[in-house]
Amino acid sequence: MSKNKKNIVTLTGVGKSFGAVKALQNVQLEISTGECIGLVGHNGAGKSTLMNILAGTLTPTKGEINVSQVAQDQLYNVAIAHQQGIRCVFQELSLCPNLTVTENTRVMHASLQGWGWRKKAGALIIDMLDEIFPGHGISIKALIDDLSLSQRQMVEIARAFSITDTQLRIVILDEPTSSLDAVVADQLLQHIRRFVSRGGACVLISHMLEEILSSCDRIVVMRDGTVVAEKNATDFNRDSLVAAMGSMAREYQHDANDDAASKRQGTALINCAPKLQHDEQQLRVYKGEIVGLAGLAGQGQTEMLVQLFSPQKSMAFVAGDRQSDGIFPLWSIAENITIGSMRNLLRKFLLDKNSAAALASHWQQKIAIRSPDLNHNILSLSGGNQQKALFARALASNAQTVLMDDPMRGVDIGTKQDVYDMIRAEADNGRTFLWYTTEFDELKHCDHVYVFRNGEIVADIPKTQMNEQRILQASFKASAA
Amino acid sequence: DTSDKKIALSNNYAGNSWRQAMLNSWQKNGQQAVADGVIGAADAFTTAENQVTEQAAQIQNMILQGYDAIVINAASPDALNGAVQQACDAGIIVVSFDGIVTAPCAWRIAVDFAAMGQSQIDYLNEKLPKGGNLLEIRGLAGVFVDDEISAGIHTGVKESGKFKITGSVHGDWAQDVAQKAVAGILPSLPEIAAVVTQGGDGYGAAQAFKAAGRPVPLIIMGNRQDELLWWKEQKDANGYETMSVSIAPGVSTLAFWVAQQILDGKTVAKDLVVPFLRVDQHDLEEKLAKTEKGGVANVEYSLIDAKKFLAEM
């Protein structure tokens, strides 16, 4: 590292457990002025947890945080982090939807008060928005409720970069580009470079490896709660980065007698267009197929699934946002699994407890849900295992079609492989799957892929013609053109 | 001549049989008076839940509507004085009855509730020379009628010296609440010689005694048809004796005529006392026959009755 860089933060031996789950183990991280660090790793690797610790919103179970060479004690919290100039844009949006853009700026800055605070806050945020995202079209008087997802993200980013009386030294960006389009994402990356060149420091978390490779000085790779590689960005290329991230890149084995094309015959099970579709393009799904919905995040895929979903037509739904769309938090694991199959468990008018228990334990074995007792509360499971329970709920029902809304969020690699295999097996038995995913690797498991952009289907790709290039091109039509 | 004068009734609660009977009497009498050309209008207004503020607003609206007289059954004796004063200031005659107001400018057709309570003890003194334990069923806590009647009962008990109030519950003037409260406290009470009530709770009390398998004591009734009927049945079967006392709902008609007389230019004393309506062993059958099924024993006043009443004061 060059001499003019000054160390701001050092994390040593940081560990964090949530009950039995060890989210972080013995992590070292140094952040200095004038550098942008890329943090990558599989889902659930512990990136967000680590950044939450740095931002002061989580207390580590082990390890030490040094800010400006001063060791912080257990009382290290958000307020201290703010004083030290450490800010964070969290993975889930954290703006108050009932407040305006200006008011949300105030929430971040305790010093914005007294007469005329509104004017100061408004000027602060609009200047920053104009600087980072020229042409953003956001009114500072608008309620967050009234903004689109990507506008909210822009506000939150601009808010994190805004400066009042306290210094700003480190900005942590946890998947900031997941809901931004390519142009805006590029504006952000340019701003990060400007910020860094002025002596600030950034930590950028992203699953879009190109961004990381192009914008970061140094890349830290995490796997299963530990740092597994740390090198200058120039020392990585895409392949070596993927390799460093580990088992992520296990190649999907094609069956020799793959009959994807042969399934596309007869009448389609589903024949439907997205609400915003301008042309004749239709989403067609045939029995026994696995159909992928691809594209960038939030381009209307979830809306498509919700539009299609109707339990009367023998459909089940696997939610990706399990906290808000999937889990029944007061119930046991068994109850969470069997709620989807209630009608099959009726003896006369009553639910049969024994068959329910049998059904639940059948699926526990089949899908390997790691729990000593299915009567334990669902929240006692790790996130990945909760997701498995949701899969079990859908598969245990006799629904012929399963809609999956980016269902692999927070699922670890091992599980993913299991689930991929199971989906394939079920499809071979005649079930139909609609699968929205943002990861290219998962699309390889699909028989047919529809790429979404701005709520429309922009490409219709059969398995044989599928490659990452094509999907990326379709996803980014605007920038590619 | 009052044929172009308008009178309004301000009522604050309509949720029990007494109030319904009171409104009914008013309605009947008022319509007749309007038809006869004695008065220009006799409108009734009622609010829901016995709330001072709503009744105050109601009175203020009546001022705005230009009534010449307002007849009030008030939710609170003092708390409406503000609104009543405003009405008086606007030159409106205010006559209160049953629930009276203390504003000096208003007329009061009062029932001596304390005397009503005391009369129960006087009766018991006669009937139960040996004295004994009493159970008291009160009305709604914090309402002045409840306080007055109870005070009368307690004074009576103190003066007599023969009785002891061993239990006192609030029945909220609602039959089922009274029944519930009595049933709860009854097991813990010694033998009860009599039950003193505030009206309308007698039947519920009798039920509770019956349900507990205890001998039914002397229960003072409250003039309701079901109470009188029960009393009659007991009387025929085993010579049960008691008395029944309450204020007649028809006192609203008296208030109406008093207001009319004042509008007509008669001088009327500010404080009038109306006797409560009492049913005794000897006139039970007669009063019961005159009472509507499910209603309350009633006395309504005609103009002539009212004039006679005023002359006697």
Add this chain to the structure above:
Amino acid sequence: MTLSPRMFRSLLPAMSLSVILIAIFYLQPRTMSYFGLNLLLNLALPIAFATLAQMCIITVNDLDLGIGGFVGVVACIGATLLNDSPLLGVLALLGCIASYAALGALIHLRQLPSIVVTLGMSFFWLGLALMILPRPGGSAPQWLHAIMTFKTPYIPFTIIALSVVALLVHWMLKVSAYGTILRGAGGNPSSVERAGWSLLKTKVTMYALAGCFGVLAGLTLVGLTTSGDANIALRYTLLTIAGVILGGGEFVGGRISPIGAVLGAVTLTLTGSFLAFLHISPDWQIGAQGGILILVLALRAIINRAETR
């Protein structure tokens, strides 16, 4: 500039108030005067204060089922202690506010459901009021009555007071810097906490504020009625909830409007008068109150639906 549905909705409380006011003016032209407006509106002041108290609680996603009883307690203190020994009276009122703040702390720290706690407290308040004033009576301090019957030139005192209070609370919650945090704590508590604010403090502040408004409601009420009564304000509990919603507030998410709440409270007060001027049969006078509420809220629903389209 076109009228967006959101703006339309924020104007709705004012519009429903105007509609009902115009209807009243039409039915009874005499109300269209200094004297008339004064009579029509002066009882709206205590209800408006109580509604603001309820609104403070709703801001932090709670609900207060005990506010009516609390206002009753204050009215009883106002008619007794405050008159007889002013110092003791003021101390008692401060105690009332402090106990509300403590309630907020208890609810936050033990994560208790506010509905249940305030329901239990409603019994407590009524009992306390009965202890202070077992039968209606007492009398309000002279100065309080004088304030409440003060005759301001041109515009009735009530209207001035209502406007000042609405604007003041609007400033406190919607304009001031800390008010923003308080509303934010209702909108997204974890985001406010992540920005370094104490949620305990916001909750206690809001409950204490509710206590203050409850005290003001009780005092203005007793100033108008001149004497106390334990049962005086029991109906306020439901009225205030309706007032907040009528004023454009929502049960969750920190979406509240102080001006709207005051307008809502006034609208509710006026519906009673409106019905009185309509000469409905006494049997249906009670039902008509429900009918009017439904009408006004249904209008909201239609506009909301237009907004989601």
Add this chain to the structure above:
Amino acid sequence: MHSISSLFHHTLAKPWIWAFIGAFAVWLATIIFTGGQGAGQMLTAALSFATFSVIVGIGQMFVISLGPGNIDLSIPANITLAGVVSMKLMDSHNEMILLGLGAALLSGLAVGIFNYTLIRLLRIPPIIATMSSSFLILSTAIAYGRGLKIKPPAALAEFTTTHIYGVPLLAICIVVLAFILGVMLHRTVFGQSILAIGQNPRAAKFAGISVEYVRFCTYLLCALLASLCGYLLAGFSGGASLNMGTEYLLASIAVVVIGGTSVAGGFSNLPGIWGAALFMFLLVTMLNTFGLSAGLRLMLTGIIIVGVIILSTRSKQPS
């Protein structure tokens, strides 16, 4: 030894146990005060009156279980209307008993449909929708019944007041009804759907539950139970009066939450309602027996209720 203490802790962890403990403690305090007199009779009385709170409490519990914001404030008016309608129709004739029951339930049905229409079609928050409708219902009862108190048929009065060895017949019937409804809650698709919606309505929708249909049925059920209560209560207390439902506004909510049902929805506790109803009755009885003034009685009621809530929420937390 260890298993006994773990059983003990397990039982203590049940949120409804506090209502029964409270009821027992209050009962004990009362009979200690009276020197043991009337212990049994007090329980008999408690059972007869708790029955009515339980009927409406169960309905309210189903509604509250649907999740935050769901509550039925029209129960008192509904009770009154059903009582008035059925008593007037039966006009004290024994042979009309079933017809009267039908009429009561029909009025409940109408109320339920009306409430849900306001909630669903007009998007009025349930708390205000049911409050507004209660005014209309009460007016209907006034206009229809004119406040006259008509005696119930003798057979109905007999049925509602009969005891078998000190246990009210009606209480036995309602225990059976409560048991059936409990089975319905835990063992039928409908019951499980209510609990699922109460925990997470979005997830319930994605799990294939028809959320609005279940909500409709729940409000209907609550209204039907309230009207049943009105019918029985009028029979029990010698006729319907216009204020007969008033005290069930707070009572129905109180027995539900003291009984251990979560106001946040998704967790219902039926046995707890019995405990809470007995507790509420015995609490009033205890304070009456102590001869305290009305003010002190109400204050203690409030303090004890809040105390029970604090105790029961703490016992839930460690799990």
